[in-house]
Amino acid sequence: xxxxxxxxxxxxxxxxxxxxxxxxxxxxxxxxxxxxxxxxxxxxxxxxxxxxxxxxxxxxxxxxxxxxxxxxxxxxxxxxxxxxxxxxxxxxxxxxxxxxxxxxxxxxxxxxxxxxxxxxxxxxxxxxxxxxxxxxxxxxxxxxxxxxxxxxxxxxxxxxxxxxxxxxxxxxxxxxxxxxxxxxxxxxxxxxxxxxxxxxxxxxxxxxxxxxxxxxxxxxxxxxxxxxxxxxxxxxxxxxxxxxxxxxxxxxxxxxxxxxxxxxxxxxxxxxxxxxxxxxxxxxxxxxxxxxxxxxxxxxxxxxxxxxxxxxxxxxxxxxxxxxxxxxxxxxxxxxxxxxxxxxxxxxxxxxxxxxxxxxxxxxxxxxxxxxxxxxxxxxxxxxxxxxxxxxxxxxxxxxxxxxxxxxxxxxxxxxxxxxxxxxxxxxxxxxxxxxxxxxxxxxxxxxxxxxxxxxxxxxxxxxxxxxxxxxxxxxxxxxxxxxxxxxxxxxxxxxxxxxxxxxxxxxxxxxxxxxxxxxxxxxxxxxxxxxxxxxxxxxxxxxxxxxxxxxxxxxxxxxxxxxxxxxxxxxxxxxxxxxxxxxxxxxxxxxxxxxxxxxxxxxxxxxxxxxxxxxxxxxxxxxxxxxxxxxxxxxxxxxxxxxxxxxxxxxxxxxxxxxxxxxxxxxxxxxxxxxxxxxxxxxxxxxxxxxxxxxxxxxxxxxxxxxxxxxx
DNA sequence: TTTCATCAGATGTAT
DNA sequence: ACATCTGATGAAAGC
Numbered sequence: 001x002x003x004x005x006x007x008x009x010x011x012x013x014x015x016x017x018x019x020x021x022x023x024x025x026x027x028x029x030x031x032x033x034x035x036x037x038x039x040x041x042x043x044x045x046x047x048x049x050x051x052x053x054x055x056x057x058x059x060x061x062x063x064x065x066x067x068x069x070x071x072x073x074x075x076x077x078x079x080x081x082x083x084x085x086x087x088x089x090x091x092x093x094x095x096x097x098x099x100x101x102x103x104x105x106x107x108x109x110x111x112x113x114x115x116x117x118x119x120x121x122x123x124x125x126x127x128x129x130x131x132x133x134x135x136x137x138x139x140x141x142x143x144x145x146x147x148x149x150x151x152x153x154x155x156x157x158x159x160x161x162x163x164x165x166x167x168x169x170x171x172x173x174x175x176x177x178x179x180x181x182x183x184x185x186x187x188x189x190x191x192x193x194x195x196x197x198x199x200x201x202x203x204x205x206x207x208x209x210x211x212x213x214x215x216x217x218x219x220x221x222x223x224x225x226x227x228x229x230x231x232x233x234x235x236x237x238x239x240x241x242x243x244x245x246x247x248x249x250x251x252x253x254x255x256x257x258x259x260x261x262x263x264x265x266x267x268x269x270x271x272x273x274x275x276x277x278x279x280x281x282x283x284x285x286x287x288x289x290x291x292x293x294x295x296x297x298x299x300x301x302x303x304x305x306x307x308x309x310x311x312x313x314x315x316x317x318x319x320x321x322x323x324x325x326x327x328x329x330x331x332x333x334x335x336x337x338x339x340x341x342x343x344x345x346x347x348x349x350x351x352x353x354x355x356x357x358x359x360x361x362x363x364x365x366x367x368x369x370x371x372x373x374x375x376x377x378x379x380x381x382x383x384x385x386x387x388x389x390x391x392x393x394x395x396x397x398x399x400x401x402x403x404x405x406x407x408x409x410x411x412x413x414x415x416x417x418x419x420x421x422x423x424x425x426x427x428x429x430x431x432x433x434x435x436x437x438x439x440x441x442x443x444x445x446x447x448x449x450x451x452x453x454x455x456x457x458x459x460x461x462x463x464x465x466x467x468x469x470x471x472x473x474x475x476x477x478x479x480x481x482x483x484x485x486x487x488x489x490x491x492x493x494x495x496x497x498x499x500x501x502x503x504x505x506x507x508x509x510x511x512x513x514x515x516x517x518x519x520x521x522x523x524x525x526x527x528x529x530x531x532x533x534x535x536x537x538x539x540x541x542x543x544x545x546x547x548x549x550x551x552x553x554x555x556x557x558x559x560x561x562x563x564x565x566x567x568x569x570x571x572x573x574x575x576x577x578x579x580x581x582x583x584x585x586x587x588x589x590x591x592x593x594x595x596x597x598x599x600x601x602x603x604x605x606x607x608x609x610x611x612x613x614x615x616x617x618x619x620x621x622x623x624x625x626x627x628x629x630x631x632x633x634x635x636x637x638x639x640x641x642x643x644x645x646x647x648x649x650x651x652x653x654x655x656x657x658x659x660x661x662x663x664x665x666x667x668x669x670x671x672x673x674x675x676x677x678x679x680x681x682x683x684x685x686x687x688x689x690x691x692x693x694x695x696x697x698x699x700x701x702x703x704x705x706x707x708x709x710x711x712x713x
Numbered sequence: 714t715t716t717c718a719t720c721a722g723a724t725g726t727a728t
Numbered sequence: 729a730c731a732t733c734t735g736a737t738g739a740a741a742g743c
Contacts, residue, residue, distance in 0.1 A: 242735070245722055252724085279734060283724075291723050293732040318733025332733085339733055341718070352726080352731080372733070379715080380736065 183229055187222055187250055199256060207258040210706075212269035212285045215251075215258045216276075217674055219284055220574045223247035224522045228512050232499035248280035248291070259286025262298040264311050265366045265389060272388040273420040275571045275677045277375065279314070282384060288312045288370055294319075295334055295353025302363070308356035309365055310392075313411075316372020316382055320400060326413075326422040329369060329390065333357065333407030338400065347405040354407045361392040361409070369411060371421050376570060377551065378518050383571055385424060385677070388417040420677075427569045427678055431553070445556060446471045446638070451549040454639055458558040466556070466564050469602075472636035473549070476584040480663035489534035489659045495541040496531060505531050505543050505659060519545045520575040521671045524654060532658030532665065545577045546656050546669040552578065556642045561702065565681045566642040572676040578651060581640040581668040583633030602633040602641045604668060606655060608687040608713060629655070629666050640670060645712045646683035648705035650676050653684055686712045 201211035202218075226243035251257060259267050267287050282288040288296050296312045315321045318339045319332035333354040337343040348354060360367055366389040375381040390411040400406035429435035439459030446454050449471050456465055490496060490505045498513045500506060506513060508529040514522055519542075521528075531543045540548065553569040572578065581604045606629040633641035643651065652673050657664040670684060683703070698711040 242722055244735070249723070280723080290725065290732070292734055293725085295733090296725090314733060316733050321733085334732070382735085 183226055183246075186225055186229065190218070190222060190225065191254070202256050202258050203260075205259060205261045207269040207286070209269045209271065212258050213674055215256065215284055216281055217574065218256065219247055219251055219281060220674075221523060222250060223278070224516055224520060224575060227516055228498070228522045231517075232512055244278045244280050245291070248278075248284060251284060257284045257286065261286070262289060262296070262311055264298075264300075264309065265368075267368070270386060272386055272418050273423070273677045274386045275675050276370075276384040276386075277381060277573055277675065279384070282314070282370060287368065287386060288314055293334065293353065295356060297353055297356030297360075300363075307359050307363075309363055310353065310356040310360040310367050311365075312368035312370065313357075314370045314372055314384065316370075316384070319406070323371065323421075326425055328413070329411045331357075331409045331411055332398075332400075333409065336400070336404055336406060338406070345400075345402045345404050348407050350407070357392060357407070357409050358395060361395050364391060366391060366414065367411060369413070371424075373424065377573070377576075381518075385421055387413070387421040389414045423679055430569065437555075441465050446473070449473050450638070452551075452553055454550070455555040456557075457555050460558050460560055463558055466642070469634070469641070470636040471638065473580070473582050473638045475580075475582060475631065475665070475667060476636065478585055478665045478667075480660055480665055487659060488662060490531060490537055492531075492535070492537040492541065495537050496543045498542075505529055505535060505537075509543075513542055515542055515545050515577075516575075517542070518573070519548075519551060519577055520573055521545075521577065521654065522575065524652065524671075526655070528654055528656045528669075529664075530656050530658050532660045534661045535659050546580050546667060547658070550579060550639070551576070554579075554639050556639065559644070559681065563644065564642050565644050565683075566639055567679055567681045568676065569678055571678055572672045574672050574674045576672045578670045578672060578682065579638060579640050581631055581633070581653065581670070582638035583631040583636060583641065586630050586632045602637060604631040604633065604640070604653075605687075605689075606630070606668065608689050629668070631668065643670070644681065644683050645686040645701065646703040646705060647685060647701060647708040647712075648703060649683045649685045650674060650680065651682050651684040689713050 201207070202215045204211055207215075223243045223246075226241070226246055230241045230243060258269065263286075267285070270285060270287050276282055279288075279291050283291050290296055294314045294316070295310055297308045297310045299306045300309045313331055315323060315329060315331055321332055322330035332338070333348050334352065335354065336346050336348040338345060338348075350358060357367075369387045369390045371385045371387050372382045373385060375383040390413050393410045393412050395407060395409045398406045398408045426435065430437045437455065437457060439457050440455055441458055441464060442456040444453035445456040445465075450473060458464070487504045487508065490503045492500065492503055492505075496503050496505055496513060498506075501511070509525075512522070514525065514528050514530075516522060529543075530546060531537050531541050535541070537543070552572055554566060555569065556564055556566055559565045568578075583602070583604065650673050651670050654669050654671055656667045656669050658667060670682075676682065698713060701708055701710055701712045
């Protein structure tokens with residue numbers, strides 16, 4: 001079997017390190033006193049795949065990134081219909097202070113609520129097809145209401161932004177109605193199947209980490225889904241669909257934004273070092289409102305006059321900024337046509353953002369700084385790092401290209417803030433070799449077994465490494481099982497392509513490629529079907545992501561409190577593949593037969609999380625559960641064996657079936673739940689055990705999350 | 714493999 | 729209505 005090829009012989013036995021690694025936990029999610037507690041069922045992992053309103057149409061999987069509602073945990077329970085569309089309830093946003101751009105007038109809530117009434121019937125329907133039709137009809141009816149609303153509101157002279165927004169939406173709908181209905185129904189499904197109280201949390205004007213995280217998670221999921229659907233259609237070349245903007249608009253129109261009121265200084269729920277991959281994300285969480293402009297400002301009443309003050313800037317290379325120093329930033333003002341090629345460059349004027357920066361210089365207020373950097377994984381894309389608060393120290397006028405005036409502002413980072421941009425710079429130096437990582441024990445503990453090296457690092461104490469094991473990136477003794485849907489594999493010589501109706505591997509995944517172009521998993525599934533040995537597609541096929549090795553630069557490191565852990569030098573996008581769980585497939589996991597106390601520490605047991613896959617109302621899904629699958633990485637394994645448990649994890653696991661001559665090999669792959677900044681520990685939820693395995697030793701959990709169960713297995 | 718050119722976008726502010 | 733440090737894509741240009 002090609003993926004089980006051992007790489008023995010490459011491990012240097014002199015590296016036997018006689019230290020017992022702990023499988024303990026470090027706090028990765030600091031919880032403040034204002035952390036809102038949430039009705040999360042005890043023992044439920046955050047990535048629960050339950051569906052209160054399934055079954056879903058093809059390609060629409062239920063998505064529960066974080067919060068599962070209590071009633072949805074019980075297969076027998078009737079979903080709370082009132083709750084199901086409470087996000088359309090105008091009362092639920094009464095506490096939010098709308099800014100001028102608030103896009104959703106009450107009339108639209110009414111229209112959407114009507115639509116949702118129809119959707120609640122989905123619960124009792126069993127055929128996806130009828131649901132799809134239902135969705136389309138519902139969509140159309142809600143569309144006609146929008147049109148009516150627009151006319152009404154313009155007649156009575158509603159606020160500009162209100163009427164404009166609906167016109168925008170209407171225009172969008174008309175132009176691409178044929179493709180939009182599908183997307184709209186998908187999005188409605190996502191929103192309807194998401195946990196309800198979370199919507200109110202998202203709309204909070206003073207949010208916390210949880211609500212910001214949930215907002216971003218919904219946004220990213222919708223964006224990925226739109227990308228996937230658009231890809232499957234016969235896309236017009238050269239026409240960009242901008243799924244990032246479309247997903248953002250949808251959430252904006254629903255009022256699903258966090259910290260919508262502008263403010264000076266820190267934004268609640270956003271931490272220094274947080275990273276983002278789209279400007280729209282900054283907008284949705286209230287970190288930086290304009291979706292293009294680099295300077296965000298707000299009017300502030302100072303004595304009787306109101307003057308603009310800058311609240312945040314994005315420095316991402318559009319102008320000639322100087323960001324050589326980690327703590328000082330020379331920022332260029334806006335305007336003067338510096339960002340466009342088709343217009344003549346002019347002098348910048350002291351207006352808009354430039355004026356605001358000038359005022360902020362004299363006022364001395366804090367300005368948030370977001371650094372836009374090149375994304376190593378996506379040459380065409382950027383990654384945005386929130387670098388904390390700065391103060392403007394001085395300003396002057398420079399002569400830029402063509403000798404035109406450019407405003408310059410010197411911003412200095414406030415002391416005492418945790419490292420963010422500096423960390424990125426350090427990592428870049430480690431990679432270039434211009435500076436070396438402190439505490440490196442082994443530059444590559446895989447001894448070349450992986451495409452990318454994995455450092456072993458300890459910069460906290462004297463431990464020389466974890467206990468001996470053989471680095472092995474595949475699965476030993478993978479037992480082929482009868483596939484749920486037999487197939488002899490695909491014949492996509494050039495690789496499987498989205499929208500190909502003849503590819504059996506796509507068909508098994510609901511007709512879509514499960515991964516986006518940048519190797520990002522679109523959504524979790526109870527079982528994902530990748531191409532395998534009996535497929536004729538090449539190894540770099542987009543449906544073989546979990547077989548193509550590590551894509552990020554990882555390090556195994558000694559955690560501050562206990563044990564060894566795993567983290568990445570590179571930022572990881574939400575949904576991105578991280579690694580497989582490698583090791584030896586074993587028949588049974590009997591802890592009493594294992595010797596000393598912690599020998600079961602390197603067991604991955606898919607059955608431990610079995611309750612997560614009891615999908616109410618969708619027995620088909622439940623049947624696909626590939627347990628029992630138990631993998632031991634005690635003697636041989638890869639980086640995955642170092643991932644610690646957390647009750648608020650940033651990584652989730654996904655069962656994957658690989659096509660293999662009418663049989664299939666089961667594997668387990670890990671993906672990022674959300675964007676993960678560099679040097680953040682990677683953790684997943686080890687899950688629960690089945691009742692008959694309750695004799696497993698419980699270990700005390702120290703993850704520090706508000707949702708901590710107190711123990712894990 | 715980087716850069717350029719092109720173009721459709723969205724939001725918030727100003728007119 | 730307008731200004732604006734987007735983001736994908738394809739073409740052209742650096743090594």
